[in-house]
Amino acid sequence: MSRREKSSGLTPQETTVMDLWDKGHGIGAISTASGIPNGTVRRIVRMYDAGQALDVAYAQRCRVASIAYLAAIAACGGRFV
Missing domain, CATH: 1.10.10 (Arc Repressor Mutant, subunit A)
Known part of the structure; x- marks a missing residue:
């Protein structure tokens, strides 16, 4: 076993x-x-698998952060100050 x-x-x-x-x-x-x-x-x-689950959770947080970043770029018309 x-x-x-x-x-x-x-x-x-x-x-x-x-x-x-x-x-x-x-x-x-x-x-x-x-x-x-x-x-x-x-x-x-x-x-x-706890380690794998942590990797999935991390990837989801990164995706949310990326979406927020792209939304911020769109809100300022793509111009950075």
């Missing part, structure tokens, strides 16, 4: 993906080894 106990609440598919992820395999390698589609593997990793 893997380090993820049966009581973890993960489905067998989620356990397989996360065990391979914890061993350092990438999305494509996990998909190939397990037969699980890339999108499903990506979704599972985003749900359960």
